[in-house]
Amino acid sequence: DIRSLGCEEKRELLATIEQAVAFVTTMIFQDGSSQLSSEQVLTSSVKGVVVLVKNQTDHPCPPSYSSIDYTWNAANENDKLIYLKTEWSSLWEQEQQAHKKFAWQVLFQMLHCKVPIICFNAKDFLRTLLQVYGNEISWKQVADSVVLDPRIAAWLINPSDTVPSFESLIQKYFEKPFSMGTVNTDTGTLRNASVSTLKLFFLIYLYQYQNLRVNLEKLYNVMRYLARDLQVQGLWKLFCTLELPLIKILAVMETHKIHVNTQELKKTSDILGLRLKELEQEAYQVAGGQFLLTSSSQLREVLFEKLKLHVLCEKVHRTEIQQLVSTSEVVLNKLQDLHPLPKIILEYRQVHKMKSTYVDGLQTCIRKGFISSTWNQTGTVTGRLSAKQPNIQGISKHPVRITKKQYIKGKEAEIVTISPRTLFVSKKGYSFLAADFSHIELRILADLSSEPELLKLFQEPETTDIFSTVASQWKGIPSEEVKHADREQAKRIVYSVVYGAGKERLADSLGITPLQASQFIESFMQKYKKVHEFTKKTIEQCRNKGYVVSIMGRKRPLVNINAQDYKLRTQAERQAVNFVVQGSAADLCKMAMVEIFTSVVISPTLTARLIAQIHDELLFEVEDSQILEFSALVKRTMESLQQTTALEVPLKV
DNA sequence: TGGGCGACGGGGCAC
DNA sequence: CGTGCCCCGTCG
Ligand SMILES: [Mg+2]
Numbered sequence: 001d002i003r004s005l006g007c008e009e010k011r012e013l014l015a016t017i018e019q020a021v022a023f024v025t026t027m028i029f030q031d032g033s034s035q036l037s038s039e040q041v042l043t044s045s046v047k048g049v050v051v052l053v054k055n056q057t058d059h060p061c062p063p064s065y066s067s068i069d070y071t072w073n074a075a076n077e078n079d080k081l082i083y084l085k086t087e088w089s090s091l092w093e094q095e096q097q098a099h100k101k102f103a104w105q106v107l108f109q110m111l112h113c114k115v116p117i118i119c120f121n122a123k124d125f126l127r128t129l130l131q132v133y134g135n136e137i138s139w140k141q142v143a144d145s146v147v148l149d150p151r152i153a154a155w156l157i158n159p160s161d162t163v164p165s166f167e168s169l170i171q172k173y174f175e176k177p178f179s180m181g182t183v184n185t186d187t188g189t190l191r192n193a194s195v196s197t198l199k200l201f202f203l204i205y206l207y208q209y210q211n212l213r214v215n216l217e218k219l220y221n222v223m224r225y226l227a228r229d230l231q232v233q234g235l236w237k238l239f240c241t242l243e244l245p246l247i248k249i250l251a252v253m254e255t256h257k258i259h260v261n262t263q264e265l266k267k268t269s270d271i272l273g274l275r276l277k278e279l280e281q282e283a284y285q286v287a288g289g290q291f292l293l294t295s296s297s298q299l300r301e302v303l304f305e306k307l308k309l310h311v312l313c314e315k316v317h318r319t320e321i322q323q324l325v326s327t328s329e330v331v332l333n334k335l336q337d338l339h340p341l342p343k344i345i346l347e348y349r350q351v352h353k354m355k356s357t358y359v360d361g362l363q364t365c366i367r368k369g370f371i372s373s374t375w376n377q378t379g380t381v382t383g384r385l386s387a388k389q390p391n392i393q394g395i396s397k398h399p400v401r402i403t404k405k406q407y408i409k410g411k412e413a414e415i416v417t418i419s420p421r422t423l424f425v426s427k428k429g430y431s432f433l434a435a436d437f438s439h440i441e442l443r444i445l446a447d448l449s450s451e452p453e454l455l456k457l458f459q460e461p462e463t464t465d466i467f468s469t470v471a472s473q474w475k476g477i478p479s480e481e482v483k484h485a486d487r488e489q490a491k492r493i494v495y496s497v498v499y500g501a502g503k504e505r506l507a508d509s510l511g512i513t514p515l516q517a518s519q520f521i522e523s524f525m526q527k528y529k530k531v532h533e534f535t536k537k538t539i540e541q542c543r544n545k546g547y548v549v550s551i552m553g554r555k556r557p558l559v560n561i562n563a564q565d566y567k568l569r570t571q572a573e574r575q576a577v578n579f580v581v582q583g584s585a586a587d588l589c590k591m592a593m594v595e596i597f598t599s600v601v602i603s604p605t606l607t608a609r610l611i612a613q614i615h616d617e618l619l620f621e622v623e624d625s626q627i628l629e630f631s632a633l634v635k636r637t638m639e640s641l642q643q644t645t646a647l648e649v650p651l652k653v
Numbered sequence: 654t655g656g657g658c659g660a661c662g663g664g665g666c667a668c
Numbered sequence: 669c670g671t672g673c674c675c676c677g678t679c680g
Contacts, residue, residue, distance in 0.1 A: 294675085296664070297677075352675085357673090381671075394665095500669050501670095531657085614667075
């Protein structure tokens with residue numbers, strides 16, 4: 001505990017840190033738990049930080065473990081365990097001030113000496129440091145830290161393993177038979193602790209910390225094995241150059257708060273609520289009774305048992321598991337001419353979705369007028385990011401129009417449009433800047449398949465809009481005559497066919513017959529032969545290796561690729577094709593994030609902050625005076641990834 | 654008997 | 669067709 005150290009001891013400690021070969025660290029929460037105890041990390045507030053300082057051992061690991069320009073060291077009784085308190089009862093006292101200052105000195109040195117910091121859920125650790133020392137430091141100061149996160153390593157090795165826990169990693173890597181020879185120090189360190197002179201009531205705390213020491217030593221060893229595994233699987237570079245730098249980017253992003261227009265939020269919630277009440281009454285009238293409009297099972301009863309609407313309609317969708325007649329949008333659209341109820345339900349659903357998810361749902365995420373999403377780096381199988389509370393990647397784009405009778409009588413207009421994205425407002429003197437890759441997945445597909453027709457479209461400068469051009473070629477009409485609907489149809493056909501949509505699915509999404517859809521699929525395969533070859537080749541490679549690989553070497557194992565079961569096998573085939581394209585797009589967007597972050601950190605003047613990543617789009621908050629300079633930098637950086645990754649096709653932002 | 658809780662299914666938004 | 673998050677209702 002640094003609070004018990006004298007002046008000389010503090011100096012010694014800083015010297016030890018300078019000599020360290022690694023740090024293994026975790027936050028300690030108010031309830032005594034650490035980041036290693038499974039989940040529940042955000043519920044309890046942070047009490048302090050424990051750091052295991054790894055020192056050079058007399059017996060370094062055998063060379064087989066040190067092939068990454070780094071020597072992994074066996075557990076050693078010289079390893080030091082430090083406790084840094086980060087929470088202070090009152091900063092009025094000089095003593096506490098001094099402790100806080102010294103704690104930061106220790107952490108600052110750790111973060112800047114380029115010695116790896118191993119931390120399970122490193123993002124939460126970095127974010128907490130930024131929050132605790134927010135007044136003293138700039139976010140740019142965490143930029144050159146070297147953090148290793150075992151959870152991310154494990155996820156890269158097996159992205160299907162949804163959030164591996166510390167315990168499961170121990171099981172998998174540490175308690176393997178072959179690890180027995182190298183690691184046997186856990187009970188040793190416990191016994192070596194000479195605690196007999198300490199007062200009794202300290203024993204329990206000491207035991208806790210010794211237990212923690214054991215676990216941190218284990219974590220260090222787990223990271224050793226993971227590092228080896230990453231190297232063997234060719235994932236080490238991806239880990240070091242893309243996923244690790246992303247940790248701090250996400251940590252910094254989580255410390256940034258976005259302002260929300262709470263007054264507008266409240267107002268729209270009320271308007272939507274009134275409209276829902278109206279629709280509810282209309283629905284009860286035409287249905288001839290009350291029922292829960294939000295309940296699909298009750299609606300099913302009304303539509304198909306009471307009114308028997310489905311018998312007048314052939315080929316209605318059924319639900320996936322229970323194989324009941326679906327009440328989904330597609331089905332309700334088909335029923336519209338038979339009865340007034342489906343139309344009412346459709347509007348009710350739209351308004352209810354808007355209110356519950358985007359307005360009231362957003363409201364629950366607001367703290368003091370601001371929101372900040374939690375970003376999950378290991379939440380997808382394709383390498384994408386995910387966000388929650390709020391899911392800022394899923395905010396509706398399309399506005400909803402509400403016709404209102406009387407809200408504030410006569411004062412307001414009859415029709416109001418509600419678009420959730422306008423509820424987010426930038427700081428005064430700043431603007432939001434969005435930069436998105438244009439048709440990134442299609443470009444990647446063109447590159448991976450080397451399809452000449454597709455490549456040509458992207459390489460020719462006269463192609464202003466890819467899907468309009470595809471539509472004009474498709475329908476054999478001049479590009480000026482391509483309508484919005486034609487473009488949308490072309491877009492749907494392209495993405496549907498590429499990812500293996502069946503004729504029924506495509507028919508539903510286009511509102512055509514399955515026969516027409518199957519003809520579309522056929523002629524698409526005919527026109528873009530190399531795309532079809534690419535999908536076949538991808539599936540074949542997956543069958544042989546058991547996994548597929550993205551542009552940057554990200555892997556997705558698909559055991560079902562050789563399954564007997566037709567449904568499982570074909571699903572794996574579609575997942576394989578989708579992964580290569582979606583995963584590669586995720587690679588590129590992450591690379592853009594890392595490069596732009598680095599540029600801003602280096603710049604003494606740029607202050608732009610990343611607000612969100614929406615898969616192929618980066619959203620920033622930029623000082624108004626820097627918009628021109630920064631947007632040029634962003635565009636240049638993103639587009640030059642073509643050269644970085646040696647793509648045949650240009651990237652457009 | 655009834656409320657709280659988690660798992661699950663259906664539905665719908667994003668890319 | 670793929671990848672997510674989140675709403676709601678149902679059920680045990
Ligand atoms: Mg785009």
